[in-house]
Amino acid sequence: MIAPLRPEGEDEAMSITLADARVVTPGGVHDGWLTIEDGRITHVGRGTAPGPGLGLGGRYVVPGFVDIHNHGGAGASFPTGDPGQAHRAAALHARHGTTTLVASLVTAPLDHLTRAVSALADLCEDGLLAGIHLEGPYIAASRCGAHDPALLREPSPQELARLVKAGRGHVRMLTIAAELPGAPDTIREAVASGVLAALGHSDADYGQTVAGIEAGARVATHLYNAMPQLGHRAPGPIAALLEDERVTVELVNDGVHVHPAMLRLACRAAGPGRTALVTDAMAAAGAGDGTYDLGALKVDVTGGVARLVDGDGGLGSIAGSTLTMDVAFRRAVRELGLSLPEAAEVTSLTPARVLGLGDRVGSVAVGKQADLVVLTDDLEVAGVMRHGTWITEP
Numbered sequence: 553m554i555a556p557l558r559p560e561g562e563d564e565a566m567s568i569t570l571a572d573a574r575v576v577t578p579g580g581v582h583d584g585w586l587t588i589e590d591g592r593i594t595h596v597g598r599g600t601a602p603g604p605g606l607g608l609g610g611r612y613v614v615p616g617f618v619d620i621h622n623h624g625g626a627g628a629s630f631p632t633g634d635p636g637q638a639h640r641a642a643a644l645h646a647r648h649g650t651t652t653l654v655a656s657l658v659t660a661p662l663d664h665l666t667r668a669v670s671a672l673a674d675l676c677e678d679g680l681l682a683g684i685h686l687e688g689p690y691i692a693a694s695r696c697g698a699h700d701p702a703l704l705r706e707p708s709p710q711e712l713a714r715l716v717k718a719g720r721g722h723v724r725m726l727t728i729a730a731e732l733p734g735a736p737d738t739i740r741e742a743v744a745s746g747v748l749a750a751l752g753h754s755d756a757d758y759g760q761t762v763a764g765i766e767a768g769a770r771v772a773t774h775l776y777n778a779m780p781q782l783g784h785r786a787p788g789p790i791a792a793l794l795e796d797e798r799v800t801v802e803l804v805n806d807g808v809h810v811h812p813a814m815l816r817l818a819c820r821a822a823g824p825g826r827t828a829l830v831t832d833a834m835a836a837a838g839a840g841d842g843t844y845d846l847g848a849l850k851v852d853v854t855g856g857v858a859r860l861v862d863g864d865g866g867l868g869s870i871a872g873s874t875l876t877m878d879v880a881f882r883r884a885v886r887e888l889g890l891s892l893p894e895a896a897e898v899t900s901l902t903p904a905r906v907l908g909l910g911d912r913v914g915s916v917a918v919g920k921q922a923d924l925v926v927l928t929d930d931l932e933v934a935g936v937m938r939h940g941t942w943i944t945e946p
Contacts (some may be wrong), residue, residue, distance in 0.1 A: 553831045566940065569605030570924075576614045576892045577916050578901065586613065588606040588922040591940035596918055608926060608946060611934055615915050616651025616923030618903040620725065621685060621774065621802055621830035623656045625876070627724035630655035633668025635675060642680055644838040645831075648876035651923035651938045652682045652904065652913050654724055656832075658847035659688030662711065669719040676722035681905060683724030686715065687773065690738060691753035695778045698860055699711035699873035700848045701755065703889035707734040709741035711763035716745045723747050724907060727773040730764030730789075743768035750802075750905065751873060762941040765799060772801040772907060774832055775818055776810050784839045794821040799907050802830045802896075805883045806875040808857050812887045819888055821855065824897040825834040828906055829880045834858055834872030844891070846871050881929045 572583045575596060576882070585601035587594050595700040624630050626644035628637035642653055655672050657665060665686070675681045680719050688699050705711070707728055725748040730737055739749040751764050754775025757780070761842045772793040780788040793799050801822050803815055809832070816911040819827050832836065836853040843861070844851045850861040851871040877899055884895040904914030913921050924937035926946045935946030 560665055568940075569601050570603035570605060570608055570613060571605035572607040573609060573613045573926075574610060575916055576612055576896050578893055578897065581612075581892050583610075584918065588937075588940045591922055593916065593918055593920050593922050596916060606946075610932070611929075611946065612892065612925060612927040613916060614881070614892070614925050615920075615934070616913065616925055616938060617649045617832050617881065617899045618652040618682075618876050618901075618907070618909075618914060619645065619650045619833075620654045620828060620903045620906055621656050621687075622650075622653055622833050623658065623872050624835040625833050625839065627835050627844075629845065630672065631660065631668065633655045633657075633664070633672055638648055638672060640681065641835070641837075645833070645876060646936060646938065646943050647933075648838070648878045649881070649925040649933050649936050650873040650877045650926075652907070652909065653680075654683045654685050654855045654859040655681050656685040656687050657705045659691065659696070661703060661845055662689075662705075662715075664848060665689070665715060666718045669723060669796040673718070674718045674721040681722075682909070684719055684722050685725040685727070688753070689734060690726070690728045690735070691778075692732065692755045693840050694755050695729070695753045697753060697778045697869045698849060698851065704846065707732050707738035709734070709738050710744060711721075712738055712747075713739050713745065716742075716747060721746070725750050725771065726768070727752045728764075730767075730769065731756040731760040736763060736767040737763060739767040739769055749862040750790065751793065756789050758787045758789065758792050762796075763839070765792065765796050770800065771828075772796055774798055774804050774809065774830065775801040776814060784899065794818060797826070800826050800828050800902060802828050804832045804873055804875065805829050805880045805888070806807060806831075806873045807887070808875065808884065809870060816888050819890070819898070824890070824894045827898045828886060828903040829836070829877070829898045830903070831875040831877060831880065832873050833875055837874045837876060850925060861865040861906060878925070878927075878931075880935045
């Protein structure tokens, strides 16, 4: 289990009371206040605060967002393994309310992946990141999306063990195609090493997906995307992943990856307790349109939509997103019809539980880290606190 710690050099947290707030907790929304001491929530109360504090003018307080699938932002990319770029991307997402962040890599040569994992592990130990996600190279060529097909490999428990060793315990998730030779053994190796196995970028049928789950997979990488469609005679992986109570499904709620009707269908089938909204953000998040690198591939971003540039200069597969978690939260309420507590669950508590951090982050509750987002009536970010220190002060 990885506890996100205060990054080196971050100011010491101060004691503070946030008053005149609408506090969003798993039990509902209530007018009240909360007190933070030494980076943790020590009191959550209803009504008027018992003493002086920072008045929030009736704004909402929700838990800091937890993003378990993120490739970058602010023009910076986690797959490079460059610490400076990682800091820049993490800072961008923190300003948008993401206080717990997993850095996702893409398919690359093994020596590059080893170096990137080792470099990002340093940032996990500093507390900037909550873990590393290997999205590839053990994925299907037919569903590789924004991954270089020339660099894909058959799953190997031995190779994975070397990558996990390079990550010094900070590799938290592996995306793998269940139908590939060696996949069951590699999934079992991941689980034995404390790594979450996620099924995705896959052409697996229903039975192969069930076998992957039985081997230990517990996450669906961006459900619907890069996998066979849901069919009434050939249900494929989507049905298997939605129906198994042990599986948490990632959803990219950006209005591009998946139609809102299908998002609502998945949310109803899995429930908030098994749904984790993710950004799948790439370098263009917060940086505007243009041409960017995603691993070894070029990506064109036009109108906020990221697509691969193919060899003839045309546009191909969706290549990540420009989404931030605050937008995903707003869309969860406005497009998916979730209540504020449900929206907080799918953007904070459920992904925190996936990481094994549900007892520390993910909800506004006494004893948890003071990772908080202050939202306006329109659910726009007005302030962000991480570990009791303001990143953006309301």
